[in-house]
Amino acid sequence: MERTVYINGEYVSESEAKISVFDRGFLFADAVYEVTAVLEGLLIDNHGHLERLERSCRELGIKLPVTSEELTEIQKTLIEKNSLIEGGVYLQLTRGCEGDRDFSYSDDIEPTLVLFTQERALINSSYAQKGIKILSMDDLRWKRRDIKTTSLLPACLAKQLAKQSGCDDVWLIENGLITEGGSSNAYIVTADDKVVTRPLSNDILHGITRASLLQLAKDFDIEIEEREFTIEEAYEAKEAFVSSATTFIWPVVSIDGKTIGSGKPGSLATKLRDIYIKMAIDTAR
Template identity: 50%
Template sequence: MNPASGPQTVLIEVIDVPSPRIVYLNGAFLPFEEARVPIMDRGFLFADGIYEVSAVLDGKLVDNAAHLARLDRSLAEIGIRNPHTLAEWEKLETELVARNGVSEGLVYMQVTRGVAERDFAFPPADTPPTVMMFTQGKTIVANPLAERGAAIVTVEDIRWKRRDIKSVALLAQVLAKQVAAAAGVAEAWMHEDGLVTEGSSSTAFIVTKERVLVTRPLSTALLPGITRAAVLRLAAEEDLRIEERPFSVAEAKDAAEAFYTSASAFVMPVSTIDGHKVGEGRPGPLTLRLRALYLDIARGG
């Protein structure tokens, strides 16, 4: 599969759901209650690990090859060997989704540097990485937020400088999400020097009053979103004007439309930012068009 050709789907045969929730840990499919990781795992001690998330829609993995390519890149960036080939990962995901009978939701994958006596330096090179996977059922398509638009807040971006690596060190994102939760809204957009970097678990987009689609260019300041890339390809195919450039919180509030993208939200319209209506305060036509296009190809259309 070629990630550059657009979201790819992998057919999964959904079987009867067993009574226990099944997870994958270090070569074995186990009931959730039986899965155990040693306290000396470096993911637990140092957040020394990488994770990835793929969506499941209609019993199929969405854009999975691109997600696995990003997993491979993130692992390489911090010097953890990838324990599986793309085909091996895909086989594990497929079986895990089938064992849990997931029709719509997520597959979570995590690889840490493994188990070793606590020391900041890397353990011996032959230390086996810890591999863990689980599924979550989730309503993605019929999410009510997609109809009325999500309210979001803005927060200062306090993360480290290598945000292009999908690290399990997510404390700053957790704190941002908690600000959003306390405000009773769906997401937080983070900013530095007044410029939006990205959402706490998403990529930020705006549509200007001149109907230009704007999102921040890729760099170490933000994660290379897989759904982001797919949406930009769709926008180009639709001959939409695109600008990859920084934009400010003020510009976002004054935009005609805004939305965010992620594996778990697809294309999510934004109705308000910090209580300020974006456009008419409801999902805009360009956002809804891009969401419909993405859903179509995610379903194999």
């Protein structure tokens, strides 16, 4: 069966879901997006995602045509129409379409809003169970990574290179310091069990899962250090892991061919993942 997709106020089958070839999201990647995880048919951490969407829109001057409450109802309707139990809801908002291709645009341009669901195994993920292999490389992205835009070509190319190299993902490096993963925030665990992750700035995405994990760590007396760290420090870490909306936490078992810790998912990453999933479901009910 075809999925039902939402486009600008209408629910249509995926084969009928179309936007103009002159849409600025298509021509210029002039668009922002969010992905909210779904567990047991429930939206996970959705409030944070919609708040970040509003921030991205303010930063870029893109109109948000519906309220957060209306967006939540659209998401829930898609979950119901597509009988989604586990996976995610993808949301993309472009600046819109205004005549022919032109770099400039008017202030009254109407945006394009698209949402669709994706079915995916999130809890019983093989990557969570066995861990992932990371390849490090230079961070070639623009300087406003705190805005969740669809300008993802550098990340796509980096992830593809990692895949071709026998790895699962990338960690990006700028000025000798880890910024983040290809689509995730990056963490290491020191020998004395401190969780280290880069502090928030324009250099990294302000991860919604990251915020929840740091609060959980504090609640369970796990010490956090928000500071920059080098790839060399990561090589020597007791554990390493990544977080994002649809991975929750995936342990990192090797970086650039160097084994991290025992080479198996670490106990602290595993504990945080289990706590987060339970908390997320309980909160969403």
